[in-house]
Amino acid sequence: MATSSKGLGKGLGALLSTEGIPEDAKDSVVELKINDISPNNGQPRKLFNDEALHELAASIKENGVIQPIIVQKKGTGYRIVAGERRWRASRLAGHSIIPAIVRDLTDQQTLEQALIENLQREDLNPLEEAYAMSNLLKSHNMSQEQLAKKLGKPRATIANTIRLINIDESLQDFIRNGDLSAGHAKALLSLKDSEDQRKAADVIIAKDMTVRQAEEYVRRLLWALENQDKSSVEEKEIDPAIKLSTKQVEIRLKKHFGSRVKLKLADSTTGKGKIVIDYKNYEDLDRLLKLMEE
DSSP, rough: OOEEEEOOHHHHHHHHHHOOOOTTOOEEEEEEEEEGGEOOTOOOOOOOOHHHHHHHHHHHHHOOSOOEEEEEETTTTEHHHHHEHHHHHHHHOOSEEEEEEEEEOHHHHHHHHHHHHHHHHSSSSSHHHHHHHHHHHHHHOOOOHHHHHHHHHHHHHHHHHHHHGGGGGGGGGHHHHOOOEEEEEEHTTTTOOOOHHHHHHHHHHTOOOOOHHHHHHHHHHHHHTTTTTOOOOGGGOOHHHHHHHHHHHHHHHHHHHOOEEEEEEETTTEOOOOOOEEOHHHHHHHHHHHHHHO
């Protein structure tokens, strides 16, 4: 292990502060063997985009790791506190060492700092946030008020986020992949029956509703359920055959364009709707345009 002769520079400190992890006057950057470092199983972030990871690896090959990861000593090695994505990408890039800051932290502090870093960088999907917050509360006997203070968020935000773990399990992938936002999910939680949640989610996704539209739809649906008058709700349940064919078309288009594609169905009777194709940058957009022209 080679220790850097310089302490944490001002520019590097500013970068670290954007992660939400406070700079420590005792921090210094060292170089650690990548194989001596292991990921943190309690890390809030569970999903890593392979394509983005390979792009970061390519950048690291060219420029190196600009921003050190943060680790804690664990046995004969080290465990990642913040920067697992950089560590994974460095391994892909074929690097054997990585710049790091070693901190003496308790398990609770490790989880807190990992959560803060990801929240500040907006790296977590709403469910990862919810489970990480819930884990902190349960594992370390914290109150919502204490957690809110540590994360710099209102207590109501903490409570509303944690509620997301109660949504029907069959809908959780929709939240993870962005088909349903946290706002959509919170609206659906007003429906206590899992089957009602699933049916309402199908309509919200198919009709590409905004959060406000979803809230209004769920309000009308709740009134209809309470008054046994489902006919008063304009949006009808999406036919399973239509849902299946929509998914098949999305798969075909994704394979053809090499990009994420979503079909937004506006009218299940006529088939009216729109196609949304994701692209990463101008070069990727140019690639898609050429494919369309062909």
